[in-house]
Amino acid sequence: xxxxxxxxxxxxxxxxxxxxxxxxxxxxxxxxxxxxxxxxxxxxxxxxxxxxxxxxxxxxxxxxxxxxxxxxxxxxxxxxxxxxxxxxxxxxxxxxxxxxxxxxxxxxxxxxxxxxxxxxxxxxxxxxxxxxxxxxxxxxxxxxxxxxxxxxxxxxxxxxxxxxxxxxxxxxxxxxxxxxxxxxxxxxxxxxxxxxxxxxxxxxxxxxxxxxxxxxxxxxxxxxxxxxxxxxxxxxxxxxxxxxxxxxxxxxxxxxxxxxxxxxxxxxxxxxxxxxxxxxxxxxxxxxxxxxxxxxxxxxxxxxxxxxxxxxxxxxxxxxxxxxxxxxxxxxxxxxxxxxxxxxxxxxxxxxxxx
Amino acid sequence: xxxxxxxxxxxxxxxxxxxxxxxxxxxxxxxxxxxxxxxxxxxxxxxxxxxxxxxxxxxxxxxxxxxxxxxxxxxxxxxxxxxxxxxxxxxxxxxxxxxxxxxxxxxxxxxxxxxxxxxxxxxxxxxxxxxxxxxxxxxxxxxxxxxxxxxxxxxxxxxxxxxxxxxxxxxxxxxxxxxxxxxxxxxxxxxxxxxxxxxxxxxxxxxxxxxxxx
Numbered sequence: 001x002x003x004x005x006x007x008x009x010x011x012x013x014x015x016x017x018x019x020x021x022x023x024x025x026x027x028x029x030x031x032x033x034x035x036x037x038x039x040x041x042x043x044x045x046x047x048x049x050x051x052x053x054x055x056x057x058x059x060x061x062x063x064x065x066x067x068x069x070x071x072x073x074x075x076x077x078x079x080x081x082x083x084x085x086x087x088x089x090x091x092x093x094x095x096x097x098x099x100x101x102x103x104x105x106x107x108x109x110x111x112x113x114x115x116x117x118x119x120x121x122x123x124x125x126x127x128x129x130x131x132x133x134x135x136x137x138x139x140x141x142x143x144x145x146x147x148x149x150x151x152x153x154x155x156x157x158x159x160x161x162x163x164x165x166x167x168x169x170x171x172x173x174x175x176x177x178x179x180x181x182x183x184x185x186x187x188x189x190x191x192x193x194x195x196x197x198x199x200x201x202x203x204x205x206x207x208x209x210x211x212x213x214x215x216x217x218x219x220x221x222x223x224x225x226x227x228x229x230x231x232x233x234x235x236x237x238x239x240x241x242x243x244x245x246x247x248x249x250x251x252x253x254x255x256x257x258x259x260x261x262x263x264x265x266x267x268x269x270x271x272x273x274x275x276x277x278x279x280x281x282x283x284x285x286x287x288x289x290x291x292x293x294x295x296x297x298x299x300x301x302x303x304x305x306x307x308x309x310x311x312x313x314x315x316x317x318x319x320x321x322x323x324x325x326x327x328x329x330x331x332x333x334x335x336x337x338x339x340x341x342x343x344x345x346x347x348x349x350x351x352x353x354x355x
Numbered sequence: 356x357x358x359x360x361x362x363x364x365x366x367x368x369x370x371x372x373x374x375x376x377x378x379x380x381x382x383x384x385x386x387x388x389x390x391x392x393x394x395x396x397x398x399x400x401x402x403x404x405x406x407x408x409x410x411x412x413x414x415x416x417x418x419x420x421x422x423x424x425x426x427x428x429x430x431x432x433x434x435x436x437x438x439x440x441x442x443x444x445x446x447x448x449x450x451x452x453x454x455x456x457x458x459x460x461x462x463x464x465x466x467x468x469x470x471x472x473x474x475x476x477x478x479x480x481x482x483x484x485x486x487x488x489x490x491x492x493x494x495x496x497x498x499x500x501x502x503x504x505x506x507x508x509x510x511x512x513x514x515x516x517x518x519x520x521x522x523x524x525x526x527x528x529x530x531x532x533x534x535x536x537x538x539x540x541x542x543x544x545x546x547x548x549x550x551x552x553x554x555x556x557x558x559x560x561x562x563x564x565x566x567x568x569x
Contacts, residue, residue, distance in 0.1 A: 011539030036411050085508050171466075173424055175417045217416075251415025265412040291539040292553060330539060332507060 005055045008338055010298050011291040012329035019055065022296045026050055029293070029300030036247075037267040039308035042300065046349050050303060053345050054296050060340045069347050070354040072241060072282065072318050073112040074148050074211045077102045082116070087323070087332050096137045103143050112146035112209060113137060119152040120189075120196050121161075127199045135203040146241065147200050148209030151193060151227075153220035156185035163188070166252065182219035182253045189220070193227035198234055207239040211284070215245040217252025218263040225258045225278040232279035242275045243284025243320060244268070247305055268309035276315045282354070285309050286320040291330050295338055299327035299345055306350030316353035319346045357388055361397035364429065368401030371421025376429040383433075390433045394473065398433075402426050402471045406556040426471035444475045446566045449492045450501035451479030453512030458505035458535075465501065465534065468555045474562060485515045492529055499562055501552075504535040513538070514546040521547075530565045534558060 003016040017025070026047050034041040042050065053061060063069075077098040082088030093101060095113060102108045113134050115123045123130050130147075138145050157165040163185040169178035197208050210228065214221030221244070228240050249271065251264030259277050266274065272283040287302040302319070306326070310317045324330035327342040346352045360383045367375035376398070383393040405422040408414035414422075434444075448469055452462050458481065466478045477495045479487065483502075492500050500520075504510045513533045520526045532550040533543050543551035550565055552558035 009541070011541045013541050170416060170420055173420060175420065179417070248412030251412070251417075254415035254417045264415045267412070290553065291541075292551075324536075330537065 007054060008295045008329050008335065009291070010289045010293050010295070010329055012331035012335060012338075015294065017294065017296070019051070022054055022294075023047070023051055025294045025296040026054075026300040029297035030304045032297075033287075033301040033304035037269065037305055037308060039267075039269060039304065042304055042307070042349070046303075047300070050296075050300060050345055050349055053341055053348075054299065056341070059337050061344050062340060063344050063347050067347060069352065070109045070318075072209075072284075072354055073102070073108060073110045073146065074209055074241075074243065074284075074320075074322070075112060075114050075118060076108070077111060078114065078116070078118075084332070095133065096140075099137050099145070100140060103141055108143055110144040110146060110207070111141055112148045114148045118149050118211075119155055120149045120192050121152065121155045123149065123196050124192050127196060130196075131199055131203045134200055134205065138204060138206065144206050144239075146207040146209045147196075147205055148211050148241075150212045150215060151189055151210055151220055151224045153182070153185050153189050153216035153223060156188045157181065161185065161188070170252075179253050179255065182217070183256070186219040186223040186226075186256070189223040190226045190230070193224065194230045194234070197227065197231045197238070197240075201231075201235045201238050205238060207241065210240065210242045210280075212245040212286070213242055214249050214263075217250045218256050219253045221249050221263050222256045222258050225263075225274065228275070228278040228280045239281045240279070241282040241284060241318070242278070242280040243318070244271050244275075244286050247285075247287045268305045269312040272309045272313040272315070272317055276313060280315065282316045282318055283309070283313055284318050284320055286325040287327070289324045289327060289330055291324075295327060295329065295341070299342055302326040302342070303345050303350045306346050306352050310351040310353070318354035319350060319352040321346070321355050357383075357386075357396075360386065360388065360393070361400075364393070364397030365401035365404065368398055368422050368426050368429070369404055371418050371425050373421075373425040373428045376425040377432055380429040380432040384436050390436055394430065394433055398426060398429055399472065402468070403556075406468060406559070410554060410556055423468065423471045430471070430473060445473040445563060446475070446498040447477075447495060448474045448499045448501060448562060449477045449479065449488070449495050449497040450503070451483035451488060452481035452503045452505070452535075453509050453516075454482055454484045455512065456504050456506055456509035456535075457481045458503070462503040462534075465503070465552070465555045465558045468559050469562060472559045472563075474559075485512065485519050488516055489519060489523065489525065493525075497529055498566055499530045499532055499549075501532045501534065501558065501562075504533070504538060507537045510535070510537060510542065513542075513548065517547045532558065532561055532565070 030042040079088045080098040164181040166178040166181045210224045213224035268285040275283040364379040530549040533548045534552045550561040
C-alpha cells in the first residue's frame with residue numbers, strides 16, 4: 001500500500017498516510033464526535049468530500065467562488081507586534097498601526113483591538129486610555145472594528161483577585177467552599193465585563209468579543225452569558241460575539257445554570273443555543289485538537305461538531321481556526337496547508353457562517 | 356457474591372461515596388476476597404469509568420475529587436490488610452509544574468487519578484525548579500518524575516530536567532513523563548522524555564506501562 005498523501009498529526013508533525021488510512025481516520029473522528037456529542041456522524045458522501053479536501057495535492061486549498069465567508073478577528077493584529085513567544089512576528093508597530101495594516105494591507109473582513117494581557121479585568125483600571133485608543137483607531141477603520149479579550153475567571157481568585165482560590169479548595173475536598181468562591185468570582189467578572197463593554201459602547205464600540213469564554217470552567221461561561229444579557233439590555237444595538245473555549249464546557253463548578261440549563265458538559269450544539277438565548281449575535285465554537293491523532297481524525301471530529309452546531313443555531317456560527325482547535329494542529333505558527341484545509345471543510349461541510 | 360461486591364465497589368467510586376467505598380472494601384476483605392483482585396475487579400473499573408466520564412464532559416471536577424477521595428479511602432483500607440512486603444503500590448511518582456509556571460489544576464487531577472490507581476505520589480506543587488525535582492526524586496526514591504507545563508514559554512523546563520538528569524548520570528534511574536496543554540508526543544520525543552500523557556487518564560496508563568517489567 002502506498003503512503004503518498006502528505007498530511008499532519010495534531011502536533012503539526014508531517015506524516016504520509018495512505019488513502020485507506022485517511023478514510024479510516026475520518027470515519028473514526030466523526031464516530032468519536034457523534035458518540036461524545038450525541039449527534040449524527042457525517043454521511044458517507046460528506047466523508048468522501050472531506051477526504052478530497054484533505055488529499056488535495058495542492059499546498060493551499062480554498063472554497064469555491066461564491067462560498068466565501070466572513071473571518072472575524074480575535075486578536076489577529078497582536079500577531080504583528082507581539083514577539084515569537086507570543087505567537088507573533090515582532091514587527092515594530094503600534095496597536096493602531098497593526099489594526100490599519102491588518103485592514104488595509106491584509107484585506108481583513110473585521111479587525112479588533114485588545115489589551116496585551118487579553119483579559120477584561122486589567123482593562124478596568126485603564127478604561128479611559130483604552131476607550132480613547134479604541135475611539136481614535138475607529139475613526140480610521142472601515143471594516144467592523146471589535147474590542148476583544150477573554151473573560152478569564154482565574155484572575156478573580158487569590159492571590160490575583162479577591163476570592164478564595166477554588167483550585168486550591170477543590171483538591172482539599174472543600175467542594176462547597178470552592179463552588180461558592182467560583183460563584184462569587186463570577187459575580188465580579190460579570191460586573192467587569194459589563195463595565196468595560198458599556199464604557200466602550202459610550203465611544204461607539206462597533207462590536208464586542210468575549211473570546212474563549214469558559215476557559216476557567218462553567219462559572220466563567222455563566223458570567224459571560226450574564227454579561228451578554230446585561231449589555232444587550234443596556235445597549236441593545238451593540239453586536240456581541242461570544243466564543244467558547246472547548247468542545248464541552250468544563251465543569252469546574254458542575255452545577256451552575258443559565259436560563260434553567262446546567263452549563264457543565266454542554267457540547268457545541270447546546271453551547272450555541274444558550275449563547276443565542278443570552279442575546280449574543282455570533283456564536284463561536286472551538287473543538288479540541290488531539291495532538292496524538294492525525295489531521296483527518298481531528299478535522300472529521302471538528303466538522304461533525306460544527307455541522308451540528310450550525311444546524312442548531314439561529315445566529316451565525318463562527319468556527320475558531322486558531323492554534324490547537326477545530327482540527328488546526330497545536331503549533332505556535334499553524335501551517336498554511338492545515339489552516340486552509342480546515343477552513344474549507346468547516347465552511348463547505350460544517351456549514352460554518354464564518355471563521 | 357464477589358460480583359455483587361465488585362459492583363458495589365465500582366458504584367461507590369462512581370458516586371464518590373467514601374463511606375460506601377470503605378464498606379465495600381471491608382466487606383470484600385471480610386469475605387476473603389484477595390485484596391489485589393478486590394482492587395482490580397471492583398475499584399479500578401469504577402475509577403476508570405470516572406476518568407472516561409470526566410474526559411467526555413459527563414462528570415465534573417467536584418465529582419472527580421469525591422471519587423478520587425473515595426478511591427483513596429478504600430485503597431487505604433485494602434492496603435492496610437495486605438501483609439508487609441506485598442503492598443499494592445504500583446510505583447513511586449513525583450510530580451510538579453515546572454519552574455515559572457503556576458498552573459495547577461490539570462496536574463492536581465493527575466495526582467488524584469494516580470493515587471486512586473495505587474501509585475505513591477509526591478506532589479511538589481507548582482513553580483518547581485529542575486534542581487528541586489532531582490533532589491526530591493532522589494529522597495523519595497521515585498520511579499517516575501512527572502512534569503507539567505501549561506505554557507510554551509515554560510516547556511523548556513522539561514527539557515532542562517532531561518539535560519540535568521543526563522549530566523548527573525541519573526537518566527537511567529528515573530523514568531520521565533511530560534504533560535500540559537502545549538506539550539506533545541513530538542516534544543517528549545525531541546527532549547528525550549520517556550513518556551507523554553495527554554490527560555490524566557493517559558498519565559495513569561503511561562505510568563503503568565513505564566513500570567511494567569521489560
